[in-house]
Amino acid sequence: MHTGISRIIADLNEVAKFVNFKSQRADIIALRPELLDIEILSGKRTYTIGVEGISDRMRRYLHKSLNELELLKALEHIYAKKPRQLKLFFMITGLENDKDLKEFKDFIMKLKRLKIGLSPGCRTIMSFGLLVNLPFTPMQFAPTIKDPDSIKQIKGDLKRDCETNGFEFRMAQDMEEFQVSQHIALGGFECFETISDFAKKGGYFDGEHITGDKNALISSLRSASGEGLSGVKDESYVFPFENLRGAPAKSFLYRMYNEARNFKDSGYCLLGKGECIGCGGCEDRKLSRLPEVGKEDIERLKKIVELKKKPQTVQAVVTIKEQGRFLTPEAKCAFIGRAVFEHIPSLVKDYLACRQVQNMPASKGYGFLFGRFLYDFEFMGSSDVFMGYLEKNKIDSPLLDISRVSEKEIGNSFRITSVWKDVSKYGFQNMLQDFLLENGMGFDIRKTDGVTYFEVAAKDRKKKLLNSAALRQENSIVSLEIETGSNFSIVSLLKHLFGEEWMDAKVEAV
Numbered sequence: 001m002h003t004g005i006s007r008i009i010a011d012l013n014e015v016a017k018f019v020n021f022k023s024q025r026a027d028i029i030a031l032r033p034e035l036l037d038i039e040i041l042s043g044k045r046t047y048t049i050g051v052e053g054i055s056d057r058m059r060r061y062l063h064k065s066l067n068e069l070e071l072l073k074a075l076e077h078i079y080a081k082k083p084r085q086l087k088l089f090f091m092i093t094g095l096e097n098d099k100d101l102k103e104f105k106d107f108i109m110k111l112k113r114l115k116i117g118l119s120p121g122c123r124t125i126m127s128f129g130l131l132v133n134l135p136f137t138p139m140q141f142a143p144t145i146k147d148p149d150s151i152k153q154i155k156g157d158l159k160r161d162c163e164t165n166g167f168e169f170r171m172a173q174d175m176e177e178f179q180v181s182q183h184i185a186l187g188g189f190e191c192f193e194t195i196s197d198f199a200k201k202g203g204y205f206d207g208e209h210i211t212g213d214k215n216a217l218i219s220s221l222r223s224a225s226g227e228g229l230s231g232v233k234d235e236s237y238v239f240p241f242e243n244l245r246g247a248p249a250k251s252f253l254y255r256m257y258n259e260a261r262n263f264k265d266s267g268y269c270l271l272g273k274g275e276c277i278g279c280g281g282c283e284d285r286k287l288s289r290l291p292e293v294g295k296e297d298i299e300r301l302k303k304i305v306e307l308k309k310k311p312q313t314v315q316a317v318v319t320i321k322e323q324g325r326f327l328t329p330e331a332k333c334a335f336i337g338r339a340v341f342e343h344i345p346s347l348v349k350d351y352l353a354c355r356q357v358q359n360m361p362a363s364k365g366y367g368f369l370f371g372r373f374l375y376d377f378e379f380m381g382s383s384d385v386f387m388g389y390l391e392k393n394k395i396d397s398p399l400l401d402i403s404r405v406s407e408k409e410i411g412n413s414f415r416i417t418s419v420w421k422d423v424s425k426y427g428f429q430n431m432l433q434d435f436l437l438e439n440g441m442g443f444d445i446r447k448t449d450g451v452t453y454f455e456v457a458a459k460d461r462k463k464k465l466l467n468s469a470a471l472r473q474e475n476s477i478v479s480l481e482i483e484t485g486s487n488f489s490i491v492s493l494l495k496h497l498f499g500e501e502w503m504d505a506k507v508e509a510v
């Protein structure tokens, strides 16, 4: 962890609405619990800790440099902050023995006491994964978990100990997915044909989900790579891509594996946690120091958090272009933020976030047809620069543009004009009546000066579809003015009235 982490977090909070943290090292939290203060201030309420081995011995095997005392100290600090959720991630290596399992059970009992005493409401999840021996790590030399039955007992014991003590138990992946992942990670070009044939037959695997004949895939991968891949390997074993530059030296990895198989963990290059182990990652071999938590950073963070609690919100229209139509809502927001910064770089500090306004006719009706959506834009401080820019310009990017809200586009009244070829006198009116009835809307009709008015019954307006409609028809041109509710979809009305030619109808806000 960077020694200036508290300054970095305070700085990031000045430019981003949310600053989140992924999983973190328990030994650092044990030594620097003040880190939790800045995380809590940043809004963190859920913690993920990578514990890895289920016992001190297994953590030494995985070179985790973390003993139970440090782990419990860190977890005590976390529970004292009353988090909403705590997730501990463990790895099953297949080497766990009865002593390891007993130690895990004792640990769970100690954790239960901490939880009850400090944070009984905290949802605590114990997530287990099977160790995938990855290339470019010491574990590439280790035997892989090959037989699902060999871990069945271990898994069963862990599950029982978690659940009987009130902790949720989760397995991160199933055995077949694990076996395919392990093969793809350590296998070489010899597996190419097998994987390619599997895909040609419609098989699919994204690292977590698999479709297709899993067992056939596993046995073909096994015969393609031979037994060598799953056994213990020595320094002469040739791993795929091992000549790539930048990876730690193979001799270093093998030395570390030899320490691991003897359950020896000589720590790592953090002052107080060990020495330089010669990974080749830096030239000066200087030991790292613990991160500092500066008082001034905490004070600065407190002020920023207060400002963020009262953001200034303004609205603008975002038009999504054809290329951006299938973006997820989150991706749209990311591209909107990017477009704002590209056009008005001075907003980097003040701009916080944007989100589509929900249940607004401009966003759900008119917008749905024309790709124009109403968005809320949040600013820490003033929004004047943003609004001033939109007064004179449009923010235009390849995927979208942002413009100020025109009075014509918000509101809930639209005029639909189209050609109507049906010669029968009440053809169009009947179609409209059908639409109202099909959608459960009762109505009154009156006719004045050639205009037919439909007033939807008060109780049916609660459906928030239509309030009223006014219909004019002159020769082959029909014009329909509608007042809509927030659940209205203009496309469904157009399709009902005009069938396949619905896109020819002209729609404008009135």
Ligand code: SF4
Pocket (backbone or CB within 6 Å): 269, 275, 276, 277, 278, 279, 280, 281, 282, 283, 284, 285, 286, 287
């Ligand atoms: S070489 Fe550098 S990074 Fe690697 S263990 Fe030594 S001090 Fe740490």
